[in-house]
Amino acid sequence: MSGTAYVGIGSNLDDPLAQCEAGLAALQGLALEPVAGSPWYGSTPLGPAGQPDYVNGVARLRTALAPAALLAALQRIETERGRRRDGPRWGPRRLDLDLLLHGAHQCAGPTLTLPHPGLTHRNFVLVPLLDLAPDLRLPDGTPLRVIAGRLGRQGLWRLRSPGAAGTGVLPPLAGPVRVR
Numbered sequence: 001m002s003g004t005a006y007v008g009i010g011s012n013l014d015d016p017l018a019q020c021e022a023g024l025a026a027l028q029g030l031a032l033e034p035v036a037g038s039p040w041y042g043s044t045p046l047g048p049a050g051q052p053d054y055v056n057g058v059a060r061l062r063t064a065l066a067p068a069a070l071l072a073a074l075q076r077i078e079t080e081r082g083r084r085r086d087g088p089r090w091g092p093r094r095l096d097l098d099l100l101l102h103g104a105h106q107c108a109g110p111t112l113t114l115p116h117p118g119l120t121h122r123n124f125v126l127v128p129l130l131d132l133a134p135d136l137r138l139p140d141g142t143p144l145r146v147i148a149g150r151l152g153r154q155g156l157w158r159l160r161s162p163g164a165a166g167t168g169v170l171p172p173l174a175g176p177v178r179v180r
């Protein structure tokens, strides 16, 4: 069985942009075709204050792995990349790879819920997801664009695109992208 999956990528420790780029590169090992990466965004932390800002993005991959196997593979990459699971809940993290959507799969279990429960509440997930797939809908048919419109873009700012030359933050954009 192959399907199209979307994976949320996040980091706020140890050069977050480099961590996210490395996470994106590692996803290629799980994919049947070249992985597509969204632009990277900076985001203010959801959760306890006093932790560094995050870098967030989303990847799209065609994969032969079923949802549970893909989740296990994502957790293996997190661990290989030095993610520790003994920190505080909602505390800072080196690399987070969240399975957001896997085709039209829907499930709610102890280890995996699809669509990801945070998907419809977090603009740092929805905005890059819609950059990749502007017409994407939830399995129940709701256009994600509608949900993203309600959430707005507060606490989210655009960084450079994946693979672009140079590093760091682009100059502020004139349009509505950089709202903080």
Ligand code: ROI
Pocket (backbone or CB within 6 Å): 009, 010, 011, 043, 044, 045, 046, 047, 054, 055, 056, 089, 090, 091, 092, 096, 124
């Ligand atoms: N906050 C932001 N902005 N981005 C994240 O990726 C993120 N991930 C998390 C928590 C701690 C909930 N907060 C976050 O796991």
